[in-house]
Amino acid sequence: MTPAAHKHPSPHAPELRAVARHIGRRRFLTATGAAAALAFAVNLPTAGVASAAELDAAKITEDPFTLGVASGDPQPGSVLLWTRLAPVPYQADGGLPAERVTVHWELAHDDRFRRIVRRGTATAHPEFDHTVHVEVGHLAADRVFYYRFKAGSWISETGRTRTVPATHAQVSGLKFAAVSCQAYTDGYFTAYGHLAEDDVDVVFHLGDYLYEYAVNSVGGYRNYTDRVLPDLFNHETVNLEDYRLRYALYKSDPDLRAAHAAHPFVVTWDDHETENNYADDIPENDVPPEEFLLRRAAAYRAYWENQPLRRPQQPEGPDMQLYRRLRWGRLAQFDILDTRQYRSDQAYGDGLDLPGPEIDDPARTMTGETQERWLLDGWRGSRALWNVVPQQVNFAQRKLDLTNPARLSMDSWDGYRASRRRILDGAKAAGIENLMVLTGDVHVAYAYDIKDDFDDPASSTLGTEIVATSISSGRDGADKPSTWDTYTGANPHMKLYNGRRGYVTVELGRELARVDFKTVTAVTTPGAPITTAASFVTEVGDQGLKPA
Template structure:
């Protein structure tokens, strides 16, 4: 949550030489041109010396000379399409060193996709290059696969073979699929506890996992791992600082991906990822950071964060950033059963109103010119709904979409960081859903470190108004530490928001099964994350019927 002095304090970090040069240039050319200048400078900083197609940018390492396991950060897959899936790994025999132990050398990496986990029937294979410019990460877009099939994959380099990953393709876009099982997760602060929920999810029978943001946190992690309180190991001091540079972000991904539970869940299921704020910086909005630093300075940091995010996620080249810009919003289909419109509510949003403190809605927050998605993404979303032939239209995104009053006053305060702080933007999206005749709208949300189940109302202040869809909010994996089944504001929130059907403050994930007649959401929670190995239980289950939106206990 935002500090009280948001955008009022000055950064304690000394500006780097590129920052000083950008500031000087901004003063020289004037404020009208500084944003375009900054974007160009950041793009130059993070696209210079990238490998050209077919070109060798560095000397190739003889992989036989790699004496330590290079697959320390596991494998992953993502964004399944009917005939392709994206495979990921990173070659890093020394993951906590800035260069991963490989310096500026190319590494040839073999990959295989098979129809069985013994690899007796390999259906696709090839060789990819791990470039130092991409921090020796590998992204392989495997095509020519069969729709709606489970596959197994692995990587090889030298004498080393990675662990085996399990993935799958989506059904053909015209297939009348009967069911889809997916999970929604969010907010995994390493320093707040163990990723136990991921270990349980790795064993769950789901087709795909949606990660809704805050994959990592920019905050310092001390040698004991924060709340993990390691006694048998000590983390390097290089993690005990806030992430600011490309090297900082890359190293923080190495820390997170070294977690065995996160590795297990990535190996078990394909992921569809989108970011929220902490992958860059808490509660940033577009080119505006939390501390009120000059935009030209923050955009350089944002470029570093976006670059490291793409490098470390199973994302296609279409999501590769150009400087501080990246198109992360995208659309996936699961036959005629479901369309997924994955949003980015950080990169294009207007700055939060009223200093980003809890506030009663007013002229500043309700200005119709304000947006949480940006105009282009908003149009893309609504146009996609109009063209959709899917039974369920699911919108994975970051922050609370439904109205969430925070007190019992007649004029209640709401969060300025959520869609409540951008009500005109929400109204336009809901008007678009109605004009597109979206009958089964489901919004997936993260961010708030609790589990919620909302009915999305036509008029939120009128409980009798039409229900337009449902919102399923996934609690955190670890952020917020252990939490509580009933947080201290449970009575207030449930009384102030009659469309709120469920509220639980434990850690975990949501498992959703979509069918032709209904959808079921199971809220899975663990009792603790500050100690390892907690069991998982189902805190509550809800059903919403196709053609009859509204959540009912299962």
């Protein structure tokens, strides 16, 4: 997020958007950028066909597992395992020829791999930048497993993952972490090193896994003295090669690698995985819509390639269904949202502005009609004790001034108040009693009570919102940022405001949830210790945050 950013629309932008909506996104893309779109679309391995020559893995002379391993989206009977072969990660081809590589994988009950559960092979296709996604099925529910990959004589580090409890299992507890916003140039990913040692069942990444901005040769505030980054990182990501290289840079970080190896991740994006503050097919800057959709297609494809995501999330051109549902027995239902791909354009040119009629326009949406219906239908069918919504941008009202009216962020749910009202009314209609929204984006930690009427402190509390601070974005930060008095005074439902870097853990139980905000003292120097800045509980059937 860049709070001060404003879009600068072309005077012809409304007409172009109308044309795009009229003829449909895929047809629009194909009709206006036919050559580029076609070249992009056909660069896929064909099912059952050897799409490239095969490289003998024994000829790989350098460690190909420089970007680590990961797992994600655990299910009751299956796990998703990921790796990427890149002996030379800061090189466009990763140090491998455009040939297929056979990769062996193993899943075991123990980290010494003496009790193997499953083993097999997968193909690392050059068309997918030699990434590997392995879906291992027919596993016992609610179990911990260890996994690793082999290519030739090289063996990856060992990862730890798990299956979730059976859908109807009566589960007593669950502990998860939430993270967001990790700008490489703003500092070290120290919080990830601590998270790797934390005892959590799963990690939710709420967006801004990478940033599209240029990275200079010394990596910004990381203050490396032992390395110089190639100049190829020193420009904004635009095409597929750019995005792939940027993931290589981020995933080479040892703390991020450790966290991925230690815990399964459930990921969703925000804006910077593609471009700052984009909205659906509308870019931040004045470029033709067809040009932006080609950029979006490249960003989405690189995202899927480099994240532990399953086959249903594989993109088709500039479209990718990232919203999905995860259940943890009868204890919790997680509805993971995508608030970027389908949203209406930000009101009043984006940025921070006074409220006006546009933000209450019922035709405007944060989620798109289909995703909104999916969420509300899922709530009506939910039998879970806790209903948790991992998503991207600030959900609760956040007044930015002590004046009346006060400015609001047009990029957050405050800029889409009619859309937020439909979500809250849907939760009430579905009888959702224990609602928790997980948020990233803003580079600070907030804890909110979600009010039925945010302007009336006495109105019903419908749930809680837990905002995870950034891993590194915003650099070191402060316990009390300069706006602390203003924000806490203007928003009585705001129970915490902390500006340090870190992550948050949540323990869900049958009677209450405990929330711990964990922060580090610095990210511009490595190795900072971690501490618990604040802790809260919210009780089943009695929503609202209370100090623990």
